[in-house]
Amino acid sequence: MLWPFNHFRKPRTPLRGTIEAIYGMIVTQAREPSFYRDLAVPDTVNGRFDLLLLHLWLVLRRLRSVEGGGALSQGLFDHFCNDMDDNLREMGVSDLKVPKRMQAFGEAFYGRTAAYDMALTEGQEALAQAICKNIMNGENLEKARRVAAYAEAAMIALDGIDEAALISGSARFPVPEKVQP
Structure with missing residues (x-):
């Protein structure tokens, strides 16, 4: 189980550069304009967060089969939590409200990945329904089907790359608008 508070009790990991590279790959893809322009993902804080979670889930799913994937997964999740914490503070959320918001992020992560x-x-179709509910605010099932097709294409692409490309953060996700359901 990924635990959001492990960074308080573990020393810094030598995998830090690897984790930052993988996380950068995830964030870059989640910011791809075609998701918002062509696939109707809401271009809002929540829409971007949900798309980030989708990509994080895709990569964590792939890391299950990588040697040392457990440590990488935990480090990646910790990095995600630190990034969300930093973003909240940059948005001006008070120190007293950050823990509640972080708890909500954790619940969102676990609920969506489940x-x-x-x-x-x-x-x-079930994946499209889940994406419609979680990313598309329950609207536009047809576009959610395209996002689901993209997610399945991304799973296949991630499963097909070698571990070195994944760990270096140089793996590439499919181009969203080119994937058809």
């Missing part, structure tokens, strides 16, 4: 994992066992 929904996506469950949907994978039920097929692409």
